[in-house]
Amino acid sequence: MNTTAHTIRGACPHDCPDTCSFVTTVENGIAVRVQGNAEHRHTDGALCTKVSRYTERTYHPERLLHPLKRTGPKGSGQFERVSWDEALDAIAARLSAIAERDPQAVLPYSYAGTMGQVQGEGMAARFFHKLGASFLDRTICSSAGGEALVQTLGGKVGMKVEHFAHSKLIVIWGSNSIGSNLHFWRLAQQAKRDGARLVCIDPRRTETAEKCHEHIALRPGTDAALALSLMHQLITHDWLDHDYIAQHTLGWEGLRERALQWPPERAAEICGIPVQQITDLARAYGTTKPAAIRLNYGMQRVRGGGNAVRAVACLPALVGAWREPAGGLLLSSSGMFPVNRAALHRPDLLAGKSPRILNMSTIGNDLLNEGSVDFGPKIEALIVYNSNPVAVAPESGKVVQGFLREDLFTVVLEHFQTDTADHADFILPATTQLEHWDIHASYGHTDVLLNRPAIEPVGGSRTNTDIFRALAQRMGFDDACFQDDDETLCRTAFGSAVDFQLLLDQGFATLPVPEAPYANGGFPTASGRCEFFSARLAAQGQDGLPDHLPNHELQGSSAAYPLAMISPPARNFLNSTFVNVQSLRDIEGEPLLEIHADDAALRGIETGQMVRVFNDRGEYRCKAKVSTRARPGVVNGLGIWWRKLGPAGTNVNEVTSQHLTDMGRGPVFYDCLVEVAPVALVAGVP
Ligand SMILES: Nc1nc2c(c(=O)[nH]1)N[C@H]1C(S)=C(S)[C@@H](COP(=O)(O)OP(=O)(O)OC[C@H]3O[C@@H](n4cnc5c(=O)[nH]c(N)nc54)[C@H](O)[C@@H]3O)O[C@H]1N2
Ligand SMILES: Nc1nc2c(c(=O)[nH]1)N[C@H]1C(S)=C(S)[C@@H](COP(=O)(O)OP(=O)(O)OC[C@H]3O[C@@H](n4cnc5c(=O)[nH]c(N)nc54)[C@H](O)[C@@H]3O)O[C@H]1N2
Numbered sequence: 143m144n145t146t147a148h149t150i151r152g153a154c155p156h157d158c159p160d161t162c163s164f165v166t167t168v169e170n171g172i173a174v175r176v177q178g179n180a181e182h183r184h185t186d187g188a189l190c191t192k193v194s195r196y197t198e199r200t201y202h203p204e205r206l207l208h209p210l211k212r213t214g215p216k217g218s219g220q221f222e223r224v225s226w227d228e229a230l231d232a233i234a235a236r237l238s239a240i241a242e243r244d245p246q247a248v249l250p251y252s253y254a255g256t257m258g259q260v261q262g263e264g265m266a267a268r269f270f271h272k273l274g275a276s277f278l279d280r281t282i283c284s285s286a287g288g289e290a291l292v293q294t295l296g297g298k299v300g301m302k303v304e305h306f307a308h309s310k311l312i313v314i315w316g317s318n319s320i321g322s323n324l325h326f327w328r329l330a331q332q333a334k335r336d337g338a339r340l341v342c343i344d345p346r347r348t349e350t351a352e353k354c355h356e357h358i359a360l361r362p363g364t365d366a367a368l369a370l371s372l373m374h375q376l377i378t379h380d381w382l383d384h385d386y387i388a389q390h391t392l393g394w395e396g397l398r399e400r401a402l403q404w405p406p407e408r409a410a411e412i413c414g415i416p417v418q419q420i421t422d423l424a425r426a427y428g429t430t431k432p433a434a435i436r437l438n439y440g441m442q443r444v445r446g447g448g449n450a451v452r453a454v455a456c457l458p459a460l461v462g463a464w465r466e467p468a469g470g471l472l473l474s475s476s477g478m479f480p481v482n483r484a485a486l487h488r489p490d491l492l493a494g495k496s497p498r499i500l501n502m503s504t505i506g507n508d509l510l511n512e513g514s515v516d517f518g519p520k521i522e523a524l525i526v527y528n529s530n531p532v533a534v535a536p537e538s539g540k541v542v543q544g545f546l547r548e549d550l551f552t553v554v555l556e557h558f559q560t561d562t563a564d565h566a567d568f569i570l571p572a573t574t575q576l577e578h579w580d581i582h583a584s585y586g587h588t589d590v591l592l593n594r595p596a597i598e599p600v601g602g603s604r605t606n607t608d609i610f611r612a613l614a615q616r617m618g619f620d621d622a623c624f625q626d627d628d629e630t631l632c633r634t635a636f637g638s639a640v641d642f643q644l645l646l647d648q649g650f651a652t653l654p655v656p657e658a659p660y661a662n663g664g665f666p667t668a669s670g671r672c673e674f675f676s677a678r679l680a681a682q683g684q685d686g687l688p689d690h691l692p693n694h695e696l697q698g699s700s701a702a703y704p705l706a707m708i709s710p711p712a713r714n715f716l717n718s719t720f721v722n723v724q725s726l727r728d729i730e731g732e733p734l735l736e737i738h739a740d741d742a743a744l745r746g747i748e749t750g751q752m753v754r755v756f757n758d759r760g761e762y763r764c765k766a767k768v769s770t771r772a773r774p775g776v777v778n779g780l781g782i783w784w785r786k787l788g789p790a791g792t793n794v795n796e797v798t799s800q801h802l803t804d805m806g807r808g809p810v811f812y813d814c815l816v817e818v819a820p821v822a823l824v825a826g827v828p
């Protein structure tokens with residue numbers, strides 16, 4: 143047989159700090175293998191289990207291949223095949239009619255199904271700017287922590303990840319690195335072999351926590367108390383870098399006074415941990431050099447998430463950890479990328495319009511809003527791409543109710559018929575990363591990656607960009623920028639800041655970032671200092687100094703719902719992506735709730751038993767697993783299953799709330815009280 147095999151370099155598109163470089167092997171037009179690029183140092187030739195199965199997802203028998211139009215009642219999942227022309231004509235006509243009354247009644251809804259600059263908002267932003275649609279505040283993941291970093295360090299900036307390999311103390315704070323940041327874990331292992339101490343701070347005894355020297359299993363939402371108490375110890379033992387504090391920080395006197403109110407005994411009580419864990423960690427942090435903190439977004443999904451991130455982000459300056467490349471902190475590196483947003487997204491197309499802003503984390507309430515002077519017009523049309531809100535947004539009961547509105551016009555661009563797609567009026571089949579061009583920044587390293595298409599679009603699928611170009615044309619948007627092809631958009635994203643030829647040649651390009659960016663201060667804040675005190679926050683009426691803010695749903699405040707629930711990701715899924723890939727679902731098995739033996743015994747719950755997890759907002763069902771991964775009083779509902787693949791057609795977000803964080807208007811997925819009860823079996827059927 144005459145086979146022609148070749149390889150194409152690409153980039154993993156998924157919402158993960160690792161942003162891997164991969165190589166696809168194509169034989170006779172079919173992608174047969176996706177492998178980690180050995181030449182890219184951050185990927186180091188290895189992919190996670192999920193993405194190494196990428197061809198299984200790409201050629202999945204349930205892949206959407208044609209546009210679909212709804213035939214049954216809203217949400218019934220009944221559709222018929224239609225042509226692209228029929229679908230696009232109908233969508234353009236409906237959007238034009240709505241826009242004639244008020245374009246703000248149209249709302250885009252997207253997140254990070256792909257992190258690509260082009261298939262993300264590349265053409266979409268141009269389209270919605272021109273239309274004058276409502277803005278979407280994209281808060282669902284990281285906005286509290288992001289805002290906190292901006293207010294403290296001046297941006298989403300931090301250590302270069304590669305230097306963690308040379309740290310002597312690594313604090314992994316609110317992150318399950320083995321599950322969600324595997325290539326960082328490789329660096330932590332290297333440091334460990336060279337004698338570094340690893341400490342994990344997480345309510346759940348994760349795979350990562352059990353492999354660290356120390357695990358501090360605090361209650362959810364108590365990280366600021368812990369951080370302030372560490373400061374208390376740094377101050378009382380004088381483990382401070384006075385020179386660094388004097389030269390490169392702002393608001394030290396106030397912070398000092400605040401921290402002195404947090405003796406370890408006080409924090410230990412709030413965090414639910416032994417005093418000695420605090421004093422030991424403070425001693426290690428105050429006396430080990432270089433000391434590095436790998437923060438992740440897990441700790442900022444509670445009411446005080448922004449304050450908690452601010453408190454932690456103050457620590458490296460107190461001990462002068464920033465002086466060395468292997469010291470400091472990393473939450474996100476995304477602010478280090480020079481994305482040319484004005485050229486890519488073209489906000490000038492707004493032509494003076496300033497549409498209202500709607501928060502994606504309260505989509506449930508917003509879809510049910512009838513319109514008012516404060517809110518503006520009722521939402522009449524929703525264009526969803528790169529996101530699965532019906533599964534991932536909080537308080538799904540409300541979200542589903544909103545999506546079921548017969549008068550709402552919903553278009554979903556997708557690879558699969560997700561829970562959200564079930565509620566569409568039109569489903570448009572989109573290409574995957576193997577089928578389109580894109581260019582990527584990263585939030586876990588400082589390389590730009592280029593993705594070249596390896597294969598032709600599967601079935602009749604089209605790129606997100608192409609769909610928005612086609613809609614623009616039908617709606618009479620004749621600006622030249624709607625003609626840009628995807629390679630042009632890739633070149634536009636970073637302009638001359640990145641060598642595009644190098645990207646074409648090797649697939650990645652490293653940004654020129656200093657090895658120890660804040661060794662001599664120079665933070666990108668207004669003052670150039672690490673801002674313990676934030677005048678901007680104070681001007682907004684907030685506390686200018688970091689403090690501990692108790693959860694909205696504080697444990698002990700409700701007799702009916704005594705358990706705190708967190709819902710971190712399952713290792714073999716990526717949010718709700720991959721849940722329908724059989725080989726990965728086989729590893730995860732079924733939706734699980736981890737519960738501590740004491741809490742289980744109190745409720746007569748055993749491993750394998752079907753349970754109801756519930757509060758006033760709703761309930762979902764899953765199997766219980768009595769496990770040492772859960773601390774007393776806290777249950778872990780692993781996410782994020784497709785509702786329709788869960789036992790009762792619901793998932794964990796049935797019980798989460800639409801409350802918001804202190805900063806950034808973010809969701810509070812891990813600030814949630816519930817009760818759990820066994821489900822009585824009637825003739826073996828729950
Ligand atoms: N395999 C896999 N990888 C992923 C994802 C995935 O779904 N699956 N998701 C991706 C996405 S979208 C993101 S945003 C990133 C980052 O994703 P993160 O949301 O940071 O995910 P995790 O690394 O699991 O870290 C969350 C950890 O925080 C813990 N946690 C919960 N509440 C608290 C708290 O109050 N305090 C502290 N200290 N810890 C708490 C949880 O138990 C969990 O172990 O990961 C990405 N990578
Ligand atoms: N309870 C609870 N809820 C959570 C979280 C939690 O920890 N607990 N985590 C939250 C976090 S951190 C995040 S980031 C959000 C994630 O929320 P989302 O960003 O909605 O992420 P996914 O669930 O992965 O859905 C992404 C969808 O985009 C589609 N997609 C991928 N690439 C493309 C493309 O090129 N074109 C088109 N048209 N579609 C594409 C995929 O098929 C997938 O269905 O969920 C949040 N929800």
Ligand SMILES: [Mo]
Pocket residue numbers: 157282283284
């Ligand atoms: Mo996320």
